[in-house]
Amino acid sequence: MGENLSKSNEKNDYSNQKIVASTLSKNKLKKISIRTDDFTKSENEQILENSIEFNKIRGFYDFKALNERYKDRSIYEFYLPSDETQSQYYELLNACRCLKFGFEEFVGCKINITQSLKNPESIFDFNIDKKKNFFFKSIINFLERKKIDYAKFKKIFPQIKFSEIKKLFDLIDDQETFSLKAKKILKNIKNEATENKTQNSNNEDQLKSDKVESKKKEKKKIPFSQEMRKKNKKDFDNNQNPSLSKKITEISKTHYKAYTKEFDISRNAKYLATKDELRLLRKKFDDEYLENKRLINKLAKKLERLFSSLNINSWKFDQEEGYLDSSRLANLVANSKNTQIFKFENENNSKNTIVTLLLDNSGSMRGKPIITSAITTEIITKVLEKCKVNVEVLGFTTREWKGGKSKKKWEKFGKIENPGRLNDLLHIIYKDADVFWKNCKDNLGLILKDGLLKENIDGEAVKWAYNRLITRKEKKKILMVISDGAPVDDSTLSTNQPDILDNHLKETVDDIEKTNSIKLMAIGIGHDVSKYYKNAFVIEDAENLGDVIISNLTNLLGNSKS
Known part of the structure; x- marks a missing residue:
């Protein structure tokens, strides 16, 4: 009986093993099939990701190259607003100016940079929040003749008229005028940190008496005037800065000025x-x-x-590298250690x-x-x-x-005396x-x-x-x-x-x-x-x-x- 049991068990074990083997085989085939699909998908995804990443990197460097090519750093820094928030929007406007030139001249750059523009934070050195992102993309859409949500722009930036932005980009050929105008447009944008702090301070002030509140208002006037004096001093110091000494600014001797530069144009023919x-x-x-x-x-x-x-070229002879000088070959034949048989052209x-x-x-x-x-x-x-x-x-x-x-x-606003230059430059x-x-x-x-x-x-x-x-x-x-x-x-x-x-x-x-x-x-x-x-x-x-x-x-x- 034990023997029969043994045989029966062996048979059952064999049967069980067959079932298990079959199941494992199916699973194995399934797993192999799944792994093959996953591997192929993963490989394709990796290639795609690498391609996208490569285009982003290429777009980043193209963006930086266009900024370097079309932006004069000294003019840019001269008109850079001292307020941090305004300076960031100023950077966005200048970047759009450079992109406008680059997109017209280099189609390949446009294709590369478009990929990077989907994530502007990757190409700028400061945080791009939703407001700045919308501001930047609205201008890009304008330059690309795409649809713009003017109502949303007016709601987010009530202090800026988009018509002013349009006029600004009529001045892109003259970076100096463009930068000056951009600074004026952005002057009403408040510093975000200061704005939040002021709002919190106002909420606290409402809890205090009118007397305390009035005293605080008086105190606020003092630092404001000091701040203005500091700002004026800073502007004066900037004008005295040796790095800007070569840049000719408005002449102070005769107090020469322009009544307005609003209608001046500097443009390619x-x-x-x-x-x-x-x-x-x-x-x-x-x-x-x-x-x-x-x-x-x-x-x-x-x-x-x-x-x-202008084309008189001078040559330097008896050099160890450069162009082969046939007149010195005899020296090499006479003495194999004499290797000074080359010449090079002096730069004109x-x-x-x-x-x-x-x-x-x-x-x-x-x-x-x-x-x-x-x-x-x-x-x-x-x-x-x-x-x-x-x-x-x-x-x-x-x-x-x-x-x-x-x-x-000038006539409309009262004809002030000695208005300065009173015509539109071209x-x-x-x-x-x-x-x-x-x-x-x-x-x-x-x-x-x-x-x-x-x-x-x-x-x-x-x-x-x-x-x-x-x-x-x-x-x-x-x-x-x-x-x-x-x-x-x-x-x-x-x-x-x-x-x-x-x-x-x-x-x-x-x-x-x-x-x-x-x-x-x-x-x-x-x-x-x-x-x-x-x-x-x-x-x-x-x-x-x-x-x-x-x-x-x-x-x-x-x-x-x-």
Whole structure:
């Protein structure tokens, strides 16, 4: 019986083992199947996550690169609000300005950065709460022509009109004006920590008597005035800061000021006319070339000499690395230990140079003077580019005759005495220093646009050109002003001291020349401008302009060291 039991048990054990084995087998197959699916899914997810993470990193560095490329740090810091909350919104506005430029010029950057914009906190150095995130994305949507929740924006930011934001981004070509306007827009945004503290303090004050409350109000007035004095002192100290000494600010000697800068524009020429208009104006400008063949041929000969002086290459011989010098091979054959058989080219000084040409675009320049100036500018720009010299071409005039919107505002608000500059500035960027001439040559045709040439306020134009130039990294900086005489603006001169514009130009030039940070020279067409500039030349005929410019550039670039 025991034997039978044993056999029966063996049979049962075998049967049980078979069931267990079968079950395990099924489970095993199931598990293998699940593991295979999980592994494949996990691998794909990992690839996807890595791709997303890589794009985020790339977006982060692209974002930082655009900020570095399009933001002048010295101007940014000069207008940076002292209030912490305002400074953060100021940073958001400046970032949007840089993104606007970058998205238009670099499509790849736009794709990369868009991924990072989903989490703005990852690209900024401060906490992005819901309010700041909404503020930032609203502006990005505006720049991208996407839908904006204006009602929500007004509710969250009652102290800011979105129409002001729109006007602000009409000024993006001039960082200084943009920053100043941005600071004004943000001045009503309160510090979040101070706002919360004030609210709590007010709740406590309500529990106290009117007498105690009134005393507290009196006490609050004292620190407020002290704070204002400290702020004024801080602003004064900032103006005295050596790091900002090169930056020309408003001249205090004559108390020169602008009644308002609200309507001033600093813009690239491509935004002042349509593409078709610029193309037609450029064709008209090219026709002027044909009528000035004699001038062009004369300039070409002069430029050959300039080109030669800028491209004299010097070599350093007997080096252990560099280009192989075939004339030294015999030395190596004679003595195998003689390895100084190489040479290298000394770097040309001109390659670390920038030249800014500032053209007077006033009505008195109409006709031959402005056309000759433009032709000369274009020819010289092309040659300097070949010599690896960076060139920036700027122009200055006013938006209107007889005051424009600035004067209308002055008349509306009581016509205060001595209002200062009373017209709307128009500063034009024909060629940015970082753009090749072939990519912006149509811009110069704008000088032939009807109604462009109006009045000239030289002091602020020279200051603007200088501030653009001084932030450049090149060691040698040259600013050449081409004008036909004294600054003139009827609206300003008729409401202020008659010498206000003359004095401001003299003092601006004097301050620039004292810094020794750039080489400044001016050329007067038909008028002597030496009373404004130490290094000045006068030419009676516009055709002589090329001779004077080339002669001075040859001296400044070819024969001097940086």
